Amino acid sequence: MPEAMAREIDVFETEIALRKQGKIDERLFAETRLRRGTYGQRYDNGQRHDGQKVQEMKYPSGELTKGPNTMWDAPGMQRIKIPGGGLNAEQLEMMADLAEEYSDGIAHVTTRQDFQLHYVHIDDTPSLMRRLAAANITTREACGNSVRNVTACPYTGVCPDETFDVTPYSHALARFLLGHPDCQNFGRKFKPAFSGCAQHACGLTNLHDIGFIAKKRNENGAEKIGFEMYVGGGLGAVPYRAKLFDSFVPPEEILPLTQAIARVFARLGEKKNRNRARIKFLIQDLGIEKFKDLVLEERKTLSHDPRWTEYIAEALREQETPLKPGGEWPEGASEAFKRWLKTNTRAQKQKGYVVVTVALPLGDITSTQLRALADIVRRFTKETIRTTVEQNFVIRWVSQSDLPALYEALQSAELVAPGAGTLVDIVSCPGTDTCKLGISSSRGLAAELRKRLAEKTFELDESVENLHIKISGCFNSCGQHHVADLGFYGVSRKVAGFAVPHFQVVLGGEWEYNGGSYGLPVAAIPSKNIPQVVTRLTERYVANRKNGETFKEFVKRTGKAELKAALDDFARPPANDRSFFSDWGDPREYSIEDIGKGECAGEVVSSVEFDLAAAERELFEAQLAFEKGEIDQAGGLAYRSMLGAAKALVKIGYSTVSDNPDEIVSEFRARYYDTQKFFDPFAGGKFAQYLFAAHDKAPEKTGVPRTPDSTRYLIDESHLFIDAAHACYNRLGTAVSV
Amino acid sequence: MIATARQIKLQHVNVKLFVKDPAGVDLEPLIPIFHSWILGSPFEEMLLDIADYRHVPSGPGIVLIGHQADYGVDNTDNRLGVRYNRKAAVDGDSQDALRQAARAALTACQRLEEEPRLGGKLGFNGREIEVFVNDRLVAPNSIATFEAVRPDLEEFAQKLFRGGEYSLSYDSARDPRSLFSVALKSSRPFPVADLLQNLAP
Secondary structure: OOHHHHHHHHHHHHHHHHHHOOOOOHHHHHHHHHOOOEEOOOOOOOEEEOOOOEEEOOOOOOOOEEEOOEEOOOOEEEEEOOHHHEEOHHHHHHHHHHHHHHOOOEEEEOOOOOEEEEEEOHHHHHHHHHHHHHOOOOOOOOOOOOEOOOEEOOOOOOOOOOOOOOHHHHHHHHHHHOOOHHHOOOOOOEOEEEEOOOOOOOOOHHHOOEEEEEEEEEEOOEEEEEEEEEEOOEOOOOOEOOEEEEEEEOHHHHHHHHHHHHHHHHHHOOOOOHHHOOHHHHHHHHOHHHHHHHHHHHHHHOOOOOHHHHHHHHHHHOOOOOOOOOOOOOOOOOHHHHHHHHHHEEEOOOOOEEEEEEOOHHHEEEHHHHHHHHHHHHHHOOOOEEEOOOOOEEEEEEEHHHHHHHHHHHHHOOOOOOOOOOOOOOEEOOHHHOOOOOOOOHHHHHHHHHHHHHHOHHHOOHHHHOOOEEEEOOOOOOOOHHHOOEEEEEEEEEEOOEEEEEEEEEEOOEOHHHHOEOOEEEEEEEHHHHHHHHHHHHHHHHHHOOOOOOHHHHHHHHOHHHHHHHHHHHOOOOOOOHHHHOEOOEOOOOOOOOOOOOHHHHHHHHHHHHHHHHHHHHHHHHHHHHHOOOHHHHHHHHHHHHHHHHHHHHHHHOOOOOOOHHHHHHHHHHHHHOOOOOOEOOOEOHHHHHHHHHHHOOHHHHOOOOOHHHHHHHHHHHHHHHHHHHHHHHHHHHHHHO | OOOOOOOOOOOOEEEEEEEOOOOOOOOOOHHHHHHHHHHHOOOOOOEEEEEEEOOOOOOOEEEEEEOOEEEEEEOHHHOOEEEEEEOOOOOOOHHHHHHHHHHHHHHHHHHHHHOHHHOOOOOEEEEEEEEEEOOOOOOOOOHHHHHHHHHHHHHHHHHHOOOOOEEEEOOOOOOOOOOEEEEEEEOOOOOHHHHHHHOOO
């Protein structure tokens, strides 16, 4: 084990001991453990809703906490960084052992090429980390306000369409930034990504804080390699597309420029308000040109660091090589094998070799399967395997003539599911299964969709087969729903006095071009109706698409009004069907709210619901105006939709509130923000601040017109504000009923 | 150095009992049953949550996560059974650890056999119990470990299958990377209740 890693874990173990003795503040300890990848998990506040009421969970360690409102004994999640997704067989075996001994026998691949183990006790984490370190894996800075895993296209080096292999550069950046002193004082996390090309999705550089796309250019007759560099992308509640920082950065500059960006971010980025602390907000506030000027000035102040360039010569020599000679494409085999070949293999640029995708259901793999996979990569390759942002593995450098034997080996390990990268290969964040922030069961929905779609996979039209479904349990977008053809994120709605799990349907996102564009929400639909939504939308696409029209183009041409109308009959649960009041795979009633608690509350409830629905309609009109390019109209409608939702809540205690925006905002602030009644349990007052900012920046007040970008953000923020108003109203209903 | 008899103090013991007729068993009804167990706290462990891995072939199935231990209806190696995974340390010696884990697993089996929502579809094969040690530092998967723990396992099996003939089976051909495990087999089937009775304190 490298000495630095050993020392780092020793320090953490000491901090655990000090926290147990009460010698470290819980907030400090929380950030300490987060920076080691040790997260909290659902119910770690010591409370669990059993379907009828909230039960207190009395853990043996009593009141000892590992962070604010986070019980010591509550199981947690351990995130494990895998730079570029690259692993070797020994590391797969280590992951298998740890999943068995410290978790529940499952290792989970995330949408950023990490691994996660769930239900891990914090007392076990130092041992777990030591065993990882022995396999040269670190959890350092896997979470917290730090540089997260450096992701990279898993096909880089073998993809026929790439410009060049970005692996050495992504690894160098990961090593350079790990624990770097200039990266220890961020207000929020910072996520880097690399892609070997502009046109495919695999690197997702558009949705990262910093993204590098491989480029070549001719300088004085000589071909030079470099990177198109982007900054300020990010999903989260309101997605931002990354902005071009420089169209060509030579390799020797990518580390120092990133260092300069880190220093500017650490110095000027928001620290107090976490909801504005990502670098995308700093860049939005400064403007890309001003930001760039600051970074370039900062760059000039940096003392030379040999690490900026010393990796280049060495790294370029360390190219992956095959174990076997290239072979011929196999002929004659079963239908199942042929189908798997079609969806789970991709030709390499090196003749005679393919990349094989091992599709994991919901990103999950057992310890037994991990060991089998270790054997397989030893047998067929020089252990060239990587995780992907679609929560799968890819095995690189497979000789084509080995495909039948490889298929057989994967089949023995039950790792031969076809449909990689297709409609059935659904991406999902953990959602309510284990995430503290989950609102709806994203994994439950993903499992259900997967089951239903797999059953009719042979009936699917070819145009539908390659669509992408991505699901997040909440607005935070860990399931990357914004860049899916069919995206969903969890929200809750009140129906007949009960909370009902819903998903916002997000259409028109683009997976290709590194997550080229983001979809917009169309309608909130009860969770149990989402499978029918998928069926109806895909059938409509098949029936009405024009020649070669992509789903994104179809959505744009059809228009959201028509698509929403097509889903209207799914928007309410059917009468007398109690199954809608629980989530997928979870029979507990989703809410404890009871419609029978008081006539007055009931009347107010009806009025609020009506007003919130009106706000949603207004917001939908804003989206339609935006689609038509009517920016002023769209911005005004979105702003008014927020005012409408705020007014709906204000009316609960002040029924004669006027339509004057100043009065609505002022009353809303006094009644819901200052009292924290509107606060989301985890996002705090973030969504209320959207209203305040929209109010302060309204063109009527400032005389500054809205731009297409700012209007797009305003529409997204309005969605979140209205969702938060629904959630607030649900909580008020609970309070009334108690 | 090869471990000698009774050098290993067993911890993190797992016990698995196999379902008699696994064909056609639907795991979905277990989810509300496990939720009711969390609510009713029928065991000594603190039960916390449910993890549903039905989508993973030959996987852990449905796991009832607890603080001291997990209970799962597990399909590892395509053999469906109830698996008790002890996480917290157990006071006493190896016999105490084995007895505690086996009693917990058998109690869960008994509850499932009697569970009206399952309609008697989940019955257990009372002639085989697999014992794992989920701790490679304590018990690496080797013949040396088997030799070291054999006396404890024999003593335990004698109690468990009281009045019957038994055998211990350590599969030395099994993947050495997998957990150390030994199958305890009886010459005749025992009802779960009898096995529990045999392990009564």
